[in-house]
Amino acid sequence: MDPEEQPYEQPVYTIPLDEVLAFVRMQTKRPDAGADSDLFADLHCTGKSFNKLVEAFGREFNVDVTGYKWYFHTDEDDHSIGTMLFKPPNERVQRMPITPEKLWVMANEGHWNINYPEHELPSSRADIFINILIFIAGALLLAYIAKRW
Template identity: 80%
Template sequence: MEPEDPHFEEPAYTIPLDDVLAFVRKKTEHPGAAPGSDLFADLHCTGKAFSSLVTDFGRAFNVDVSGYQWYFHTDEDDHSIGTMLFKPPNERVQRIPVTPEMLWVMANEGQWNIAYPEHEIPSSRADILINILLFLAGALLLAYIAKRW
């Protein structure tokens, strides 16, 4: 049942839903955030801001967030040429929404409780390697031009 349901009874948790909502509203700068709001899609909390929110949430509510896998919940802030050839981790999995209500349950359980599906993410990032190689090639080209100038 959703908390907006008039028949909803809040479980006997020690951390109130309102505390988690206040935290999310402050971090996302969305005063209208509701218990069922998707942090990514509805509140536009993405990339590093999303991961920062999760880290700060862990500290604020004493939650072990070591099981958090960013690529299931948000995208990367940075755009790269390498992603035109190789998919980044977040494009290799189906996104799982995170809501304030889910965070509230986690706050009371003391751990990041999302069970991720089995998946394979390459240990090395070919998209980042391409970016590094392009940067080095550009730097060498500039050095060559500067030397000849």
């Protein structure tokens, strides 16, 4: 048989979808989570909670999540004055939904299998720099007021 004519073999999935669904339901505290539920939009798993879920997922199912890029899937928890002037990473790319079904495939493949599009992020975060400057200015102002009082 010609190698090009060989039938495509379906991968063998040893981890059942129900296990991944149970994990997602426990992590998000959403018993209504379905296989096609968007963790961010449907289950409201965002920011640090989303990142903790991914880390726990990697440990629970022995998945290499080093390729995970948070800014494609969720937002930052913290509100920032600097983001009024400079976009944070998650606003510089198009969001890519993650579902329990996608996690199930990754659990069986053993790695974070998302192919991210070419993108370029600034080497530094101007929005965070603005926040630091505002914090320092506020602290100096408070120190000055406290000294004068």
